[in-house]
Amino acid sequence: MQTRLGLFLECVMAAVFVVCLAGCSNPDPQPSPLPTPVASPVVPSRTASPSPSPEELNLRKAERAVHRFWRVIDRLSADPSSDLTVLTTVSRGPVAAQWARNINQYRFDQVRAEGRVAVRDVMARQSKDDDLYTVTACIDATQVNLVDKNGKSVVPPEGPRRVSYDYTVEKDRKEWYVTEEKVTKTC
Amino acid sequence: MVRHRGKGDEDLLKRAWTILFVPVLAAYVIIGGPDRASAEPVKCPSGHIWNPQAVTCVLKVTPPQPETNKSGTPSQSGSQPSNGEPRKCVSPYSGKELPCRDGKSWWSNVRGCYVSLADPQPPKSDPQWEGHTTGAIYECYSPAIVGTRMYTFWSATSPAGPAAPPDPRVLALRAIATMRLRAIGIGIVPEPKPGSVGIVGLPTWMWVADPGQHTWGPITRTASSAGYSVTATAKVQRVVWAMGDGKTVTCYKRGTPYADSFGKRASPDCGHTYTRQGTYTVRATSYWRVTWAGIGQNGTIPLDFTRTAVITMGEAQVLIR
Numbered sequence: 001m002q003t004r005l006g007l008f009l010e011c012v013m014a015a016v017f018v019v020c021l022a023g024c025s026n027p028d029p030q031p032s033p034l035p036t037p038v039a040s041p042v043v044p045s046r047t048a049s050p051s052p053s054p055e056e057l058n059l060r061k062a063e064r065a066v067h068r069f070w071r072v073i074d075r076l077s078a079d080p081s082s083d084l085t086v087l088t089t090v091s092r093g094p095v096a097a098q099w100a101r102n103i104n105q106y107r108f109d110q111v112r113a114e115g116r117v118a119v120r121d122v123m124a125r126q127s128k129d130d131d132l133y134t135v136t137a138c139i140d141a142t143q144v145n146l147v148d149k150n151g152k153s154v155v156p157p158e159g160p161r162r163v164s165y166d167y168t169v170e171k172d173r174k175e176w177y178v179t180e181e182k183v184t185k186t187c
Numbered sequence: 188m189v190r191h192r193g194k195g196d197e198d199l200l201k202r203a204w205t206i207l208f209v210p211v212l213a214a215y216v217i218i219g220g221p222d223r224a225s226a227e228p229v230k231c232p233s234g235h236i237w238n239p240q241a242v243t244c245v246l247k248v249t250p251p252q253p254e255t256n257k258s259g260t261p262s263q264s265g266s267q268p269s270n271g272e273p274r275k276c277v278s279p280y281s282g283k284e285l286p287c288r289d290g291k292s293w294w295s296n297v298r299g300c301y302v303s304l305a306d307p308q309p310p311k312s313d314p315q316w317e318g319h320t321t322g323a324i325y326e327c328y329s330p331a332i333v334g335t336r337m338y339t340f341w342s343a344t345s346p347a348g349p350a351a352p353p354d355p356r357v358l359a360l361r362a363i364a365t366m367r368l369r370a371i372g373i374g375i376v377p378e379p380k381p382g383s384v385g386i387v388g389l390p391t392w393m394w395v396a397d398p399g400q401h402t403w404g405p406i407t408r409t410a411s412s413a414g415y416s417v418t419a420t421a422k423v424q425r426v427v428w429a430m431g432d433g434k435t436v437t438c439y440k441r442g443t444p445y446a447d448s449f450g451k452r453a454s455p456d457c458g459h460t461y462t463r464q465g466t467y468t469v470r471a472t473s474y475w476r477v478t479w480a481g482i483g484q485n486g487t488i489p490l491d492f493t494r495t496a497v498i499t500m501g502e503a504q505v506l507i508r
Contacts, residue, residue, distance in 0.1 A: 084338035108280035
């Protein structure tokens with residue numbers, strides 16, 4: 001016969017597990033259109049938290065540049081009539097040219113993207129050049145689909161949907177651009 | 188005190204084990220724990236690049252770098268492809284051959300679109316310039332729907348293509364080559380010849396001994412190729428005289444040739460006074476500014492030429508003796 005205490009403990013453990021599972025399996029179910037800072041509860045504190053250094057701020061901006069880059073690609077890939085020139089607001093050189101070609105290929109093939117890429121595990125570090133940053137990120141395309149005009153997916157069923165990238169992000173005056181991208185491994 | 192577990196406690200532990208461990212193990216397998224633990228490299232064949240949206244390798248775009256020849260000047264791009272680009276115009280999307288021209292636009296095999304110079308050019312503050320101040324902004328037009336702009340891009344040189352117009356800067360350099368620009372002939376008193384000695388403390392006069400189109404400008408020439416023309420005009424902006432005593436004199440005029448009638452007067456526009464006797468190597472560097480315009484673009488090219496002369500300065504008392 002089960003005691004009341006036993007039942008109570010079972011319920012607590014089950015609830016803890018469910019919460020944990022939900023949090024672990026779906027960390028970024030619906031990425032927002034633009035990277036937004038996570039709102040944390042306002043807790044009255046006697047000591048003000050130290051403001052981030054300029055170096056730390058730049059690292060965060062470099063990371064945000066990769067988020068912005070993907071939000072733009074998501075948008076352009078989804079809308080066949082959009083002007084790809086907007087790519088030059090988030091990327092430059094070979095990366096801008098590559099994604100213009102990629103998205104043009106979608107348009108020629110009459111396919112478009114649905115869903116959004118989730119940019120996870122983003123970490124920036126400054127390179128030797130003051131204005132260049134290397135940003136590593138896991139690009140999660142599990143929620144993205146390329147569909148033809150009939151809504152049928154054209155994405156191969158096999159193949160990695162989560163891949164790790166090394167991005168070079170350049171700061172030019174006050175703007176940030178992705179200038180190089182290199183896929184490395186699954187993540 | 189030692190406590191013994193009763194049967195009820197054992198049941199409770201078994202249930203806790205079942206509730207926690209089994210689902211966690213299942214979740215680890217389902218979510219992809221093993222995948223995360225064994226990341227595999229993602230590689231594409233040469234000339235291809237991974238597209239995470241399409242989950243496949245796609246053709247890699249390699250925008251051409253500005254080509255330079257051994258002399259450091261931009262080499263011909265455009266109608267004379269030198270980078271191994273095929274002479275046919277082929278769509279990378281369909282693999283089919285396309286017309287190489289569409290009105291003012293020309294096909295770029297590298298970019299996979301019809302290219303034309305953006306008209307008007309956006310202001311240099313526009314992000315499309317990518318921070319550059321030279322080169323130009325070009326537009327890409329869809330091969331599928333001709334006349335539909337796909338995107339714009341910056342390029343240092345005119346994008347190459349089997350039917351591309353010549354790079355206007357290359358034509359400008361060709362026009363400059365026909366100008367036969369050269370350094371000025373040095374006019375100076377004391378004269379740079381044996382037996383001619385200037386007097387320390389008296390004014391030295393400098394001037395352009397052979398002013399003309401080729402030494403002072405202005406001179407204008409036009410170069411043409413494949414029906415396109417660029418016109419360049421060159422003119423000297425200033426002559427910098429390094430006097431050999433550590434001083435430099437910058438003259439914006441040609442200078443006034445000295446005549447005996449001027450006596451001990453200083454040059455009205457280009458002169459110097461030595462304070463010590465000796466032999467001095469004088470270097471006159473003329474700085475040119477070449478402005479060019481054509482094929483919808485314009486620009487400037489700086490040039491400079493130098494000539495030297497050796498003069499002698501002596502003390503007046505030494506000369507009298």
